[in-house]
Structures are given as structure tokens and as C-alpha cells.
Amino acid sequence: MPQVTSHGTGIYYETHGDGPAVVFAHGMGGNALSWWQQVPFFVEQGYRAIAFDHRGFFRSPCAPDEFHPGRFPDDLLAILDAEGVERASLVCQSMGGWTGLPTAIRAPERVSALVLCGTPGGLDTEKTREARARLASRMGSGRVEGNLALAPDYPRHEPAMAFLYDRLNALNPGLEPAALASFGDETAQVREAQLESYGVPTRVISGTEDQLFSPEVLHDVAARIPGADIVDFPGVGHSTYFEAAERFNSVVLEFLRKHA
Secondary structure, three states, rough: OEEEEOOOOEEEEEEOOOOEEEEEEEOOOHHHHHHHHOOHHHHOOEEEEEEEEOEOOOOOOHHHHHHHHHHHHHHHHHHHHHHHOOOEEEEHHHHHHHHHHHHHHHHHEEEEEEEEEEOHHHHHOHHHHHHHHHHOOOOOOOOOOOOOOOOOOOHOOOOOHHHHHHHHHHOOOOOOHHHHHHOOOOOHHHHHHHHHHOOOOEEEOOOOOOOOOOHHHHHHHHHHHOOOOOEEEOOOOOHHHHHOOOHHHHHHHHHHHOOO
């Protein structure tokens, strides 16, 4: 599978199928493999599905001082350029939101639609600052542990799936404390003033049992992004794409088709 170099780091990515491009940006508990329930579905629906490992994750290793969320948009645009993709829809889980929303602000002509799943996308508000502080205090290993990234009762009802989530996460090397701290840097934040002329169609997806970014936080985020809507997933945790894949795929497909 191909790799592209961005800021001196090799970014691993995969592309499957033909048609309009949709890029899947994983969260801190995942990598490109996390989208195993989405990639085949969207290929079957006539899309070109692109999934990648963020810098510092699985097959995109980088030195600790080369990890910063401020470089995520450059990494994504490097992939699009390498594949000759002029416009793509972006589906971003948790940490992946720090890729998606900044890219949509910086290069709106490259983004057809944006789906933010369990993520504020780096938008800096009082509520998101509080959520980031809580998250940082629970992540000493630099990984989102399965018992936080899934609904509290999910491992009991779906032990095999919870085990798979944990094993996918274990493929990542984990982040250094300084790398985690970089998410609080001024340059990693999106300010509301940057959204004044924002026009990319955006949908926020929120699990009502999300232990990392609560529905209260995500509803506040959606209200601040011009034109955004929000879809709640009752009884589902932080990883809606993983826990409720069938509904997730349907909700995302409907939105992408609406804004084709």
C-alpha cells in the first residue's frame, strides 16, 4: 500500500474502490484498520474509500518531536494530492476531527462534506476545554482505552468486538506525554472567529453514552458550526462507527449523498 511523505514523516494510507472520494480519519484508539466496517460498505455504494494511519500511529511512525495535530491537515492534503483527488468527503472520529475541521476551514474547496464523530474537531470553547482536561487526566499511556472509548456496558454485551477494539488499539505505539500535551497548544485549536465564513456541509454524530466527549459538549459544538446538524445515537458510546456500524453507515451515506 502507498505512503506519502509530509513534514519528513511517511504517512501510510490505503485506497479502495472507485467513485467520489471519502476519507476516513481515525481516533486515538485506532488506525486505518478501525474502518473495517465502513470501507467495504462505501466501496459497494460506489465510493472511493481512503483510510490512513495518522502520524505516530501503527504504520506511520514518527519521532516524538514530529508529532503535532497542527500537521494533520498537511498530512491529509498530501494524500489527496498524491492520489489526484481534488475534492473528498471527510469522516473523522475523535482525534481525526483535528484533521477534518481545520482542513475544511483552510481548504474548503477540497472538502465536499464533513462528518465529525464523537469529536469537537479542535473547536475551542469552555466546554471542550473542560472535556480535553478530563481526557488528558485519563490517558497516561497515550491510548484511548476500550473501556472509555466504548459504551460502559458494551464489553459485557459484545465481548468479542470489545476485544477486537482493544487489539486494534494495541497495534499503535502510544504517544509520549509531550505529544498528548500538543492537543492543548494554541496552534492546535480552532477559534470561533475562524468559522465566520464557514460553508462546508457538516454533520456531528454523538453517542449518548460517550465517556470522552459528552452529548452536551457535542451539541454545543454543532450549534457553533454554521449550518451543522447533529445526530444522536442512543445507548452508544464514543465509537459510534464501531459499536453501531450499520446505523452509522446509513447516517453518513445519507448525508454524503445529500451533499454530493
